[in-house]
Amino acid sequence: MRIVRSGLLGISMAALVACASDPGPAPRPVAAAPVQPMGKPDLLVVISVDQLSSDLFEAYAPHMSGGLARLAQGTAFLNGFQAQAATETCPGHSTILTGSHPARTGIVANDWYDPDAARENKEIYCAEDATLSDGNPYTVSAEHLLVPTLGERMKADDPRSRNVAVAGKDRSAVMMAGRDVDQRWYWGGEDFVTDTGAAPSATVAKINEATRALVARGIPALELPAHCADWDRAYTVGTRGTVVGTGRLEIAPGDASNFRRHPAYDGAALALAAGLIGEMQLGRGEAPDILSIGLAATDYVGHAYGNRGAEMCLQMAGLDRSLGDFLTRLDDSDLDYAVVLTADHGVLDVPPRLRAMGQEDASYVNMPEEFVARLEALKAQFEVERPVAYGGASGDQYLDPATYSTHGEAFRAAVMDLYRAHPQVAHVYTVEQIMAQPIPGGDPARWSMLQRVRASTHPDRSGDFYVMLKDQVMPIVNPGGTYTATHGSAHDYDRRVPILFWRKGMTSIARPDSAMTVDIMPTLAAMIGLDVDANAIDGKCLGGVPGADC
Structure with missing residues (x-):
């Protein structure tokens, strides 16, 4: 190993980083624990791995031997769903511990457009206090989250409960913990x-001191494990000459930006989480505590390189080992803890690699000159400066409010027709069409596209119409640099995520039935005996999860 292990606050961040830097076998074999009676856990640990789709998890599962392997030996729902169409970081995280779809949480996207915002910049970031900032820089806040999280409910039930969050992204920590937080x-x-x-x-x-020192020192290029060799192939993305597939995830000395695209990024977050468990004595009070952890390196690696190259293979190996080290430390603390691991969304791999694998329809979205020219013609026809105030190639589209007062519905109809004529567009829905649908229930795998969009739509925050691209069309107009792959669609490669429940004494059960991330909160609430009004949420307690009395 390249980095010497040394003690730090009861858990070694250096050890976690060493694990991330050496993707060899985990130090402890995974063994099934004997079945034991389940009481109420003292500590709930909820982990979200940003961009960990079920497809990605299943692709690398045979090579896992650390923390991911252990958690998969609990109750594993591989057909878990971020059921809504808004498969971005903020909406996805808002579902995990609220039990509610974005239509109820109000977190319809990472950013949305508010024409009534009392500032010049009308673009609203999901985790900002818009009354205190103009959007750049923003002031972090949970003010936009319209429903309570599990941690808030626990503290309302018993103020002795602690609600703590650690994450690689502010929006992950905010959406999982909510307003009433201890740290x-x-x-x-x-x-x-x-x-x-x-x-x-x-x-x-x-x-922080150790992390700054690590970034200043840098980490050499990682060695590729044998099982990653099949993914070690180069692909050129876009017109800027960006090559993906063969990277080794090194951190040049002082490169804080590249630190995010490295397993050590997750190692630092896990080290801080473990340190706070010890410092705050979480799980040792007179009421249960909850710790939310958002791990973001998988997302940054996926955006930069896609999810099937050597880079992601290295990231998954490092994540597996770092989680194993973290869980081993929890074992050593002798805490009675329960873990849930899931994700906020999946991702579509880079189209050049998908096409090489036989998926011929995979492509980046194209906004040709003809399309742009027709938009310009609409601007002239309706005498407006901007035909779309805020939006993009897909998702919610917000029209300039002044246009309505001048031109009524004619302008929206014309713009929608233009999108419908685009060969890569599958559906265009008005907000009225969407809101006429009830919030869907039942198996999310069977939801229609319109139902998926409905689960994302809030009447005060969503757009005037919604554009859905066809399957396998990546909503990036100019790919390259560190942005070669993305998510955000209503298709299952973005919606389908693992939901893994683990606790000492659980029997390993692979559940083929569908579950949703909104089901996590009521299941954990049942585990600690917390009553939740079923009419106030969208999820349900998942029967058959040991320890959860549904």
Whole structure:
């Protein structure tokens, strides 16, 4: 191993980083624990791996031997779903611990357009306080989340419960923990920072110091495990000459940006989470505690390189080992803890690699000159400066409000017809069509496309119409650099995510039936005996999960 293990706050961040830097076999074999009676856990640990689709998890599962392998030996729903069409970081995280779809949480996207915002910049970031900032820079806040999280419900039921979050992204930490938090830390670019006003504790200060030193020192290119060799093939993406598929995830000394695209990024977050467990004595009070952890490196690696190259193979190996080290530390603490691992969304791999694998329809979205020219013609015809105030190639489209007062529905109809004529567009829905649908229930795998969009749509925040691209069309107009693959569609490669429940003594059960991320909160609530009004959420307690009395 390239990095020497050394003690740090009861858990070694250096050890976690060493695991991420050496994707060999995990130090402990995974063994099935004997079945034991299940009481109420003292600590709930909820982990979201950003961009971990079920497709990705299943592709690498045979090579896992650390934390991911252990968690898969609990109750594993591989047909889990972020059921809604808005498969982005913020909406996805908003479903995990609220039990509600974005239509109820109000988190319809990472960003949306609010013409009534009391500032010049009308674009609203999901995790900002729009009353305190103009959007650049923004002030982090949970004000836009319209429903309580499990941690908030726990504290309302018993103020002795602690609600703590650690994440690589601010929006992940905010959406999983909500408003009433004891501590919340997320990566701010150079350090882990908080929006709570709290000064860094000894744990946070030491993790920050160690992380800064790690970035300053850098990490050499990782060695590729044998099982990654089949994915070690180069593909050129876009017109800028970006090559993906053969990278080794090194961090040049001082390169804080590339730190996000490395397994060490997750190692630092897990080290901070473990340090706070010890420092705050989580799980040792008179009421259950909850710790939310958002791991973001998989998302940054996926966006930069796609999810089937050597880079992602290295990331998955590092994540598996880092999670194993984290769980081993929890074992050593002798805490009675329960873990859930899931994801906020999946991703579509880079089209050149998909086409090489036989998926001939895979492509980037194209906005040809003819399409742009017709938009310009509509601008002239309707005498408006901008035909679309905020939107893009797909998803919610927001029209300039002044246009309605001048031209009524004619302008929207003309723009929608233009999108419908685009050869890569599958569906265009008005907000009225969407809202006429009830919030869907039942098996999310069977939902229509319109139902998926309905689960994402909030009447006060969603657009005037919605554009859905065809299957296998990537909504990136100019791919390249560190943005070669993305998500956000209503298709199952973006919706389908693993949902893994693990607790010591669980029997391994692979569940083929569908589940939703909105089902996680009521299942955990049942595990700790917390009553939740079923009419106030969209999810349900998942029967058959040991310890959850549904």
